[in-house]
Amino acid sequence: MNEPSPDIPAATExxxxxxxxxRESGLQRNLRPAQLAMLGLGSTIGTGLFLGSAIAVKLAxxxxxxxxxxxxxxxxxxxxxxxxxxAAHPTAGSFGLYAEMYLHPWAGFAxxxxxxxxxxxxxxxxxxxxxxxxxFWFPGTPAWTWIGLFSLVILYVNTINIGNLGxxxxxxxxxxxxxxxxxxxxxxxxxxxxxxxxxxxxxxTADGGFIPNGWKGVGLGVILGLFSFFGIEVVGSxxxxxxxxxxxxxxxxxxxxxxxxxxxxxxxxLVVGIVxxxxxGMGESPFVRVFQxxxxxxxxxxxxxxxxxxxxxxxxxxxxxxxxxAFSLARGGYLPASLGRLxxxxxxxxxxxxxxxxxxxxxxxxxxxxxxxxxFMIGLSSFGALxxxxxxxxxxxxxxxxxxxxxxxxxxxxxxxxxxxLAGLAAVLAVMLSTWWVPGFRITLLAGVPWLTxxxxxxxxxxxxxxxxxxxxx
Numbered sequence: 001m002n003e004p005s006p007d008i009p010a011a012t013e014x015x016x017x018x019x020x021x022x023r024e025s026g027l028q029r030n031l032r033p034a035q036l037a038m039l040g041l042g043s044t045i046g047t048g049l050f051l052g053s054a055i056a057v058k059l060a061x062x063x064x065x066x067x068x069x070x071x072x073x074x075x076x077x078x079x080x081x082x083x084x085x086x087a088a089h090p091t092a093g094s095f096g097l098y099a100e101m102y103l104h105p106w107a108g109f110a111x112x113x114x115x116x117x118x119x120x121x122x123x124x125x126x127x128x129x130x131x132x133x134x135x136f137w138f139p140g141t142p143a144w145t146w147i148g149l150f151s152l153v154i155l156y157v158n159t160i161n162i163g164n165l166g167x168x169x170x171x172x173x174x175x176x177x178x179x180x181x182x183x184x185x186x187x188x189x190x191x192x193x194x195x196x197x198x199x200x201x202x203x204x205t206a207d208g209g210f211i212p213n214g215w216k217g218v219g220l221g222v223i224l225g226l227f228s229f230f231g232i233e234v235v236g237s238x239x240x241x242x243x244x245x246x247x248x249x250x251x252x253x254x255x256x257x258x259x260x261x262x263x264x265x266x267x268x269x270l271v272v273g274i275v276x277x278x279x280x281g282m283g284e285s286p287f288v289r290v291f292q293x294x295x296x297x298x299x300x301x302x303x304x305x306x307x308x309x310x311x312x313x314x315x316x317x318x319x320x321x322x323x324x325x326a327f328s329l330a331r332g333g334y335l336p337a338s339l340g341r342l343x344x345x346x347x348x349x350x351x352x353x354x355x356x357x358x359x360x361x362x363x364x365x366x367x368x369x370x371x372x373x374x375x376f377m378i379g380l381s382s383f384g385a386l387x388x389x390x391x392x393x394x395x396x397x398x399x400x401x402x403x404x405x406x407x408x409x410x411x412x413x414x415x416x417x418x419x420x421x422l423a424g425l426a427a428v429l430a431v432m433l434s435t436w437w438v439p440g441f442r443i444t445l446l447a448g449v450p451w452l453t454x455x456x457x458x459x460x461x462x463x464x465x466x467x468x469x470x471x472x473x474x
Contacts, residue, residue, distance in 0.1 A: 038173035039166065039317050040235040040256035045176050045263065045310055053224065053268055057280045060221030061212040062204045062272040065265060070218075071225025072261045074431070077424035078389050079232060079257045080414030081396030083250040086235075087411040088399070090245030095233060095392040096328060102398040103391070106459050109334050111391045112325050113455065115233075116355070118384020119322035122230075124358030125381060126315035127151055133308040137301075144363045151359035154315045158323060158352045161345040165320065172313035179306040180263045187270030199274050207278050219434060223382070226431050228264055230385040231314070232256055233392075234321040250413060315359075322355035323348050383448030386432045393421045393428065 056064045085098045096115070100108020131146035157168055190196045204210055211218060235252050271280070327348040330340030343349040397418050403410045414420045435444040 037252040037255045038170040041173045056221040056224035057277050060217045061277045063211040063218045064221050065269050066218050067221030068225040068264045070222045074427045075229040077420040079253050083253040083413050086249045087246045099391050099395045102395050112329050115384045115388045116325040118381040120358030121381040123315050123318045124362035126311045127359050128362050130311040136304045147363040155356050157316050158319050176310045184266050191273050323351040326351035383444045389428045393425045396421045
């Protein structure tokens with residue numbers, strides 16, 4: 001690791017904050033508001049909705065609708081917190097940098113490094129999902145072939161200039177948005193018999209009723225519901241490359257969460273209404289299963305193409321986010337300096353390549369864990385996201401307290417007082433603990449707790465050699 005440049009000891013809190021933010025300068029500010037929103041949707045709408053939702057349906061049955069509504073309620077205070085802080089400090093390091101400024105340097109280091117590694121796993125899980133979708137057309141082709149091919153494409157897109165990357169992701173995400181809206185219209189027509197034989201509402205209460213696995217199943221389904229909202233954080237990171245971040249980032253976050261609530265709740269309500277929930281398995285997307293069930297084979301091929309596009313779009317956006325976290329860590333002195341360097345196009349090329357490690361791991365592991373790799377990878381990555389949300393909500397409490405104590409104005413989106421963030425904290429902590437009872441998700445705690453312990457020991461040993469002073473929280 002390179003030694004970080006220490007802040008000036010006599011600096012005021014304001015100047016220390018400015019110093020922390022300034023060290024991430026150099027990135028182009030070319031992303032438009034529409035591109036920010038689509039990056040958020042691109043990161044979020046992927047395997048969580050199109051493939052991971054199958055796990056949630058198995059846990060909760062038709063009541064998966066309630067699980068995803070609960071996930072949306074937990075995501076709301078997170079969105080308020082991140083938008084307020086991103087408007088005040090538009091940087092690529094996003095919540096990690098805010099934690100360093102308002103909590104402690106350890107918090108900023110731990111949240112960024114943990115989330116960076118977990119985002120690498122997420123990108124790997126997306127290319128694994130893409131290979132699963134390809135089995136729909138090419139069942140005999142080895143998964144590693146698709147994983148390798150898609151990995152090269154995703155790496156290339158993330159090394160072109162930021163304007164072109166934003167445009168590429170915009171259109172990939174637009175395919176998902178248009179398709180989900182079309183799915184909602186078509187699914188509603190099938191459910192209520194408008195132009196198609198009427199499916200009706202019987203599947204909502206068949207096979208054990210609306211809540212066949214009890215409220216425990218609904219609660220465990222919230223884990224997957226919340227997982228489907230993981231990725232909205234990428235909008236906070238785009239603040240470092242947004243043309244008008246103080247206005248664009250809060251707007252993009254609001255639009256992203258609103259769209260996700262509509263897509264997830266309405267989409268899954270139609271899925272479990274059209275297909276008996278017990279017939280939905282992990283081998284394919286529940287959305288593709290809908291079209292197969294109603295006998296529209298051409299539509300199932302189209303939908304499979306769309307969910308493949310969704311996985312690739314999500315991988316592109318998440319690799320973008322992972323690379324910015326690595327860039328932020330390197331600029332802060334926590335990772336090798338080479339990861340903080342920019343190319344002639346002002347892109348963090350080395351950080352992008354290093355952040356693609358999850359795709360390499362996915363390609364290797366796919367040969368040995370063909371059936372369980374996807375669930376294992378999202379279970380492992382969930383710890384990073386849950387930890388990031390916990391720390392972001394904690395940081396927001398300190399952020400508001402700091403601004404109120406010093407009579408500093410800030411953009412207030414959520415309710416006054418600490419209660420929204422406190423409620424979000426309690427809910428995220430409950431979800432994290434409940435992963436122990438979800439098949440395949442015990443790895444979330446089994447790997448997460450020892451990792452944080454190791455990370456903490458390494459940080460304080462390192463800091464003893466390289467002492468530094470940082471931010472208003474120090």
